[in-house]
Amino acid sequence: MIIPLLAVHPNTNLALVTLVTGAGSCICSHVNDAIFWMIKDFFVLTTKETLLYWTLMSTILSL
Secondary structure (H helix, E strand, O other): HHHHHHHHOOOOOOOHHHHHHHHHHOOOOOOOHHHHHHHHHHHHOOOOHHHHHHHHHHHHHOO
């Protein structure tokens, strides 16, 4: 999806594109992510609480 945009705008900073792609990949962490279970165990949360808090926090961080 990004490659065609880079072809149209050749002067794009590739370091910035890499940073944005990495940040966007962290959005909506859920139960198949290892850090999800680590946070659940470290903070003694239920799966529902972890899903609510950790997903919300990871979404805000990725934005």
